[in-house]
Amino acid sequence: MRLLVNDSQSYHVEWLVTSEQSQSDVTVRFSDGLVLSIEPGRTADSVELGPVAMVEGLVNAHTHLEFSSLPKPIPTTGRFTDWIRNVVKYRRENPELTSAAISAGIEESWQSGTTIVGEIATVGWSAADYAKSGFKGIVFQEVLGLSSERIQQQTELARSHVTGNRIDSRGISPHAPYSTHLDLVRQSVEIAIQTNCPLAMHLAETKAELELLGTGTGEFREMLIDFGIWNDTRFQTPLKPMDYLEVLARAPRSLIIHGNYLDDTELKFLASQPQMTLVYCPRTHFAFGHSEHPWRRLIELGGPVAIGTDSRASNPDLSLFAELQFLAARHPDVSHLALLKLGSSHGRRALGFETDSSSKTLADFTLIRLADSSQGRPQLELFGPANQSCGTMINGRWVWLAPDLANQVLNP
Numbered sequence: 001m002r003l004l005v006n007d008s009q010s011y012h013v014e015w016l017v018t019s020e021q022s023q024s025d026v027t028v029r030f031s032d033g034l035v036l037s038i039e040p041g042r043t044a045d046s047v048e049l050g051p052v053a054m055v056e057g058l059v060n061a062h063t064h065l066e067f068s069s070l071p072k073p074i075p076t077t078g079r080f081t082d083w084i085r086n087v088v089k090y091r092r093e094n095p096e097l098t099s100a101a102i103s104a105g106i107e108e109s110w111q112s113g114t115t116i117v118g119e120i121a122t123v124g125w126s127a128a129d130y131a132k133s134g135f136k137g138i139v140f141q142e143v144l145g146l147s148s149e150r151i152q153q154q155t156e157l158a159r160s161h162v163t164g165n166r167i168d169s170r171g172i173s174p175h176a177p178y179s180t181h182l183d184l185v186r187q188s189v190e191i192a193i194q195t196n197c198p199l200a201m202h203l204a205e206t207k208a209e210l211e212l213l214g215t216g217t218g219e220f221r222e223m224l225i226d227f228g229i230w231n232d233t234r235f236q237t238p239l240k241p242m243d244y245l246e247v248l249a250r251a252p253r254s255l256i257i258h259g260n261y262l263d264d265t266e267l268k269f270l271a272s273q274p275q276m277t278l279v280y281c282p283r284t285h286f287a288f289g290h291s292e293h294p295w296r297r298l299i300e301l302g303g304p305v306a307i308g309t310d311s312r313a314s315n316p317d318l319s320l321f322a323e324l325q326f327l328a329a330r331h332p333d334v335s336h337l338a339l340l341k342l343g344s345s346h347g348r349r350a351l352g353f354e355t356d357s358s359s360k361t362l363a364d365f366t367l368i369r370l371a372d373s374s375q376g377r378p379q380l381e382l383f384g385p386a387n388q389s390c391g392t393m394i395n396g397r398w399v400w401l402a403p404d405l406a407n408q409v410l411n412p
């Protein structure tokens, strides 16, 4: 892995696109990790990057890097709990792969244009896995459990993760309603309030989850019995995703992962809570064959939506850029500039990487090579099927460039 030093360099690009502006034919100058200036046309000392758009850095708001060594997804076409059982089996059989998978996942993220990652970590990881790779993002420690002993032990794990010195950017992830007692979610929220850290929780992912919460029956009940953690008093009181949303709303910020089956009342509640963000994982959602995702309804209601890839256990790769291309192809009436916001500023804000307007934002950018730039309309073109991500800049430094651009930058 190589960091290309580019202090005080300037680049000429066909388009510069951020949440606030879209400009063509400009030179962007960087210094000390910040954008120093944007000038019209090509300045004499700039490096020519050719037909590319430099866009606000893509943010993958949800993944699990521990599965990044999987060459292909675990089959998603059967019952959801079959997939969960296979994920648990894979994790149990391959504990030695975790560190290498995290490094590979960070490298793959960079090589597809991703700058910031919302990462869920379980067991077997070390701070060095992230530090040595130059990771930028939040490491959410996953906690889960249904028994009172387990709730106590996992609460301690959450507390030591966010108050310890192991890693800088940290959060807590109560896993999901079928694996995590509502009391453990409450404890996680208390710690989040005390330490001002973000939370991420999988919620309303499947119809089977709603069935378990509502009536204590279905495939999740079978799975919990097989895992030896079923208890007849558990899931006796009917619950809904709203019960979890109301608890999570107390945290300084929370990411609601998937939300595939949130109803309209729950979406309206989410829209009224600016500290909460729904994270939609388009290709994973598609792979499981779920009903249509409510992301457009939430946007209509004024609520924030960010985008995630989820992990290689359910997705062929970790490319957030490919998620946006997938959405662009299926929703031709949505502007690519609007899609860019979901894939950049919304994720950045959800994870707590936004800065206020009085301070300068460290430069995180993604380069997109435009296959056909003749139309000159980024709102229609950014995520066209033939475009490719070709560079990733984090804090004003290139962490990855396609070989021809690396050559341009090193030998201007």
Ligand SMILES: [Zn+2]
Binding pocket: 062, 063, 064, 202, 257, 310, 311
């Ligand atoms: Zn997930």
